[in-house]
Amino acid sequence: MxxxxxxxxxxxxxxxxSPSGTALTIMNLVQKDDTSVKQLAEAVKVDPALTSRILNFANSAAFGAHRPIANVNEAVQMMGMQAVRNFALSLSLVSNxxxxxxxxxxxxxxxxxxxxxxxxxxxxxxxxxxxxxxxxxxxxxxxxxxxxxxxxxxxxxxxxxxxxxxxxxxxxxxxxxxxxxxxxxxxxxxxxxxxxxxxxxxxxxxxxxxxxxxxxxxxxxxxxxxxxxxxxxxxxxxxxxxxxxxxxxxxxxxxxxxxxxxxxxxxxxxxxxxxxxxxINIKTDTRLAFPTTQAEQSDVLPGLDILLVDDDPLILVRLSKQLTHAGHHVAVCPDGEAALKHVLENKPQIIITDWRMQPMDGLALCRTLRSSAIGKNLYIIMLTAAETEDELVEAFDVGIDDYVTKPVNLKILLARIRAGQRITTLQQEVEREKQDIQRTNAELAVANRKLGIMANTDLLTDLPNRRYALARLAQEWESAQRYNRPISVLMLDLDHFKLVNDTLGHDAGDEVLSHTAKLLKAASRATDIACRLGGEEFLIIATNTDGKTAVLLAERIRIAIQTHQPNGLALKRPITVSIGVAGSIGNQPGWNELIKQADRALYVVKAGRRNATQLASEL
Ligand SMILES: Nc1nc2c(ncn2[C@@H]2O[C@H](COP(=O)(O)OP(=O)(O)OP(=O)(O)O)[C@@H](O)[C@H]2O)c(=O)[nH]1
Incomplete structure (x- = not known):
């Protein structure tokens, strides 16, 4: 399919x-031919986290760093623009x-x-x-x-x-x-x-x-x-x-x-x-056990992802130990700002926050979270000390869900967390029901997609069919024009194929076509798009490939077809293929002209010795 x-x-x-933000800017910059190392380094510097990671990357002995790299310009120079681009892309995917x-x-x-x-x-x-x-x-x-x-x-x-x-x-x-x-x-x-x-x-x-x-x-x-x-x-x-x-x-x-x-x-x-x-904030502290069956896993209850925010390191250490002991996964932050960053990156299920902290206190943290999409449904428990009733009312108005007074009584805190867990579980159930409704739609969409695929797939060979090939070529052509990249097409036609049908029957002919399709897929690169146009005619769209390079691809395919004959068929003559190639870069008349050129080249091979490749521009 x-x-x-x-x-x-x-x-x-x-x-x-998909990548976003700085990564996208960097990808667009590297796409342009005239981007300098300095421009790229400036784009990297906009994102402090990316900057520090790139410096670490460039200085890592594992990547061959022999001397210390102190600034981003040097790092970009040393890594190369493509590596910086791809690194930014992957980090953006990780954090999103x-x-x-x-x-x-x-x-x-x-x-x-x-x-x-x-x-x-x-x-x-x-x-x-x-x-x-x-x-x-x-x-x-x-x-x-x-x-x-x-x-x-x-x-x-x-x-x-x-x-x-x-x-x-x-x-x-x-x-x-x-x-x-x-x-x-x-x-x-x-x-x-x-x-x-x-x-x-x-x-x-x-x-x-x-x-x-x-x-x-x-x-x-x-x-x-x-x-x-x-x-x-x-x-x-x-x-x-x-x-x-x-x-x-x-x-x-x-x-x-x-x-x-x-x-x-x-x-x-x-x-x-x-x-x-x-x-890059990926936890590496878990070790995976031997894969077990679902039945073996079913009695394990997951703890909650809890974020603990307090400016008192002693409280952080004590509470996180106790909550971890109770089966939860606990992260800690010393103030509201750090907590916000953590929430964005890790999306915990419950936050337990102190009230009085610098620079951002618990109330401000709660207010900011409630105004964001991520923080809207978070369960927030405030740790309070000597706050007045009015202050507590204000805290509820700002959006806390519950509070526990200091010094914290663990039993009470765990009970409040359980209450929070019930509410988050309910929220999840509502969410699941919503998803159940979406699911029916998704299944319909899958069925539709399968139909769509069938309409675009040749059933005998499983290759994309003519309809898809032409639409895709038009699309790839547009993108090649936009980015000034070369593009080539290979028009392939099996030689004397009628003889197979006439001597061995239609089923044998079908077998030869399926066999050829497999060879085409195996001999093409992952970026080539091999399609069946109809009968014994195939098309390969070779993106980012000029005509001369496409001839190398064509020859590889031609030789593969000649070398790997289908098994078990008493063929009168070996299966071979004739190939016309046309390549293009820059402002050419259009993709249909490219096909016509490849067709003309194929015609010349067919009129001559067959089992050969002809590049249209060399006619
Ligand atoms: N088995 C089978 N045969 C097909 C299929 N589609 C088209 N054909 C046959 O493919 C043959 C094509 O024959 P021709 O166009 O004369 O080409 P050829 O025999 O390959 O000769 P040259 O291209 O000139 O080398 C015809 O016999 C068609 O009936 C198919 O799906 N299966």
């Missing part, structure tokens, strides 16, 4: 995770998606694992340079982003998939429910965000069984697969690690590790993972 179409529908509906509506998707675990993957692939590429480690880091961080996207777009249905998936069945369930799976969605998002083709190809390969070929892409893919294993190991608890160790050691051998160097390497990754966790 065509995932291409599905992705574009989602994107147009603006429901996918720390929480979400999919109750069965553990957002922190997701980022915790992604971060381990990022650190592992950066460290592996620093040992053997298949890609720049600072860029590989971004790829690692986003390497499962499709899962987050599914949790964002379809929180309920994806939650159901997560609950009912056993072992490797998640992908299958996703395909059934969404007509797209998280791996394909990951690749499409990355392509859409402009990550390099090498990354996409390597990531795609890393999901598949290891390849025998030795190319840079294959090598990078094998590093990614190994980094994925290392990341699982990193986040696992002792028992789970013991179960994983033999596989990790086996996989380490082709990467030139001994048991001793592997153990040092794992320690190094572990340390960097924790350091990075602190730097």
């Amino acid at each position: 065509s995932t291409e179409f599905n992705f574009h529908a989602l994107k147009s509906a603006e429901r996918l995770p 998606n720390r929480k979400g509506h999919c109750a069965d998707f553990d957002y922190n675990t997701f980022w915790m694992k992604s971060l381990a993957m990022a650190v592992a692939i950066a460290a592996l590429t620093a040992r053997e340079r298949t890609a720049a480690p600072e860029e590989a880091f971004t790829l690692g961080l986003l390497s499962e982003i499709g899962q987050l996207a599914l949790a964002t777009v379809w929180p309920d249905i994806f939650g159901e998939c997560l609950r009912s998936a056993q072992g490797d069945t998640l992908i299958k369930l996703e395909c059934e429910r969404f007509a797209i799976d998280h791996k394909a969605l990951t690749l499409m998002l990355m392509q859409d965000w402009g990550l390099p083709g090498l990354f996409l190809d390597a990531l795609k390969l890393s999901f598949q069984p290891p390849q025998a070929e030795v190319t840079r892409t294959v090598r990078f893919a094998s590093q990614l697969a190994f980094a994925r294993q290392l990341s699982h190991y990193c986040v696992a608890d002792d028992q789970y690690r013991a179960a994983l160790l033999a596989d990790v050691q086996k996989e380490a051998i082709p990467h030139n590790f001994t048991d001793e160097t592997l153990s040092q390497f794992i320690d190094q990754i572990n340390q960097q993972w924790q350091d990075w966790g602190k730097l």
Whole structure:
């Protein structure tokens, strides 16, 4: 089923995770040819958090820093504009998606694992340079982003998939429910965000069984697969690690590790993972146990995410210890301003705040929270000391839900928290009911989407059909014109295909067409769009590719078709293909002219020896 179409529908509906703020500005700047390092550094400096993270990044020994980098200009120079852009993109995605509506998707675990993957692939590429480690880091961080996207777009249905998936069945369930799976969605998002083709190809390969070929892409893919294993190991608890160790050691051998160097390497990754966790606010303190079944997990009751705000460090330490002991997850902040920042980034369920603090007191914190979308439904408990009745009335008017007097009696506080929990649970139930209604609509939308996909997919080969191909080409053409990027089309036609039908029958002909479609998909890059126009005619849209490079792609495909003949058919002559290629950059008459040129080139090959490639501009 065509995932291409599905992705574009989602994107147009603006429901996918996307970068925002400074990251978007940076991405737009890097898009322009004439942006200088200084301009980019200025854009970074607007965001102090990003600035400090980029400086840390540039100074990290893991990414080859040999001398201290003191300012952003130097950091940008050293990392390169693309790496800065991609780093900003991934950080923006992390901070916009720390929480979400999919109750069965553990957002922190997701980022915790992604971060381990990022650190592992950066460290592996620093040992053997298949890609720049600072860029590989971004790829690692986003390497499962499709899962987050599914949790964002379809929180309920994806939650159901997560609950009912056993072992490797998640992908299958996703395909059934969404007509797209998280791996394909990951690749499409990355392509859409402009990550390099090498990354996409390597990531795609890393999901598949290891390849025998030795190319840079294959090598990078094998590093990614190994980094994925290392990341699982990193986040696992002792028992789970013991179960994983033999596989990790086996996989380490082709990467030139001994048991001793592997153990040092794992320690190094572990340390960097924790350091990075602190730097970009991803918790790395949980360890995952051996995956258990749902029945085994069902009696575990989750505690609440509580934020404790007080300027007295002793109270913070004592209360957080007691509340943690009672099963809650507790974060602490020394004042209202820090608390606001924490709420924005972590969305706790309950806030327990002191009243008198500097610079922002508890009342001001409450007022600010109630005026924001995030803070509207938060349950707020105020710790009071010697406040008068009028002051308490004012506090309720400002929006607190409850108060507890100081010195705090733990029993009372826990009882008030339970009351808060009942209210937040009720709120969640209302929310769930709302979602149930939305869910019926979502299921209808899935059915409609599937219909839409069918209308855009060729049923025999599963490739996008003519209707989709032409609409997509028009769209890609527009974008190539806007950004002054090259674009090419390959028109392919099987040679003497009628002979297959005439000698072996129509079913054999169908088999040859399906076989050809598989080869086209395998030989194309992740960024190429292979479609069936009809009969034995195919089209490939090669974005960001000029005519000469497209000829290389065409030749790779032609040779693959000639080399890998379909099995079990007594063919009178081998299956071969003729290919016409047309490439364009700049102000050309239009995409239909490009097709005509490729068609003319194909006609010339057909009129001659066939089984060859012809570039239109060389006619
Ligand atoms: N099995 C099968 N055959 C198809 C399908 N669509 C079109 N065809 C057949 O494809 C053949 C195309 O034949 P021609 O246009 O003469 O082309 P050709 O035999 O490949 O010859 P050249 O292109 O000149 O090399 C016809 O026999 C069509 O009936 C299909 O979906 N399945």
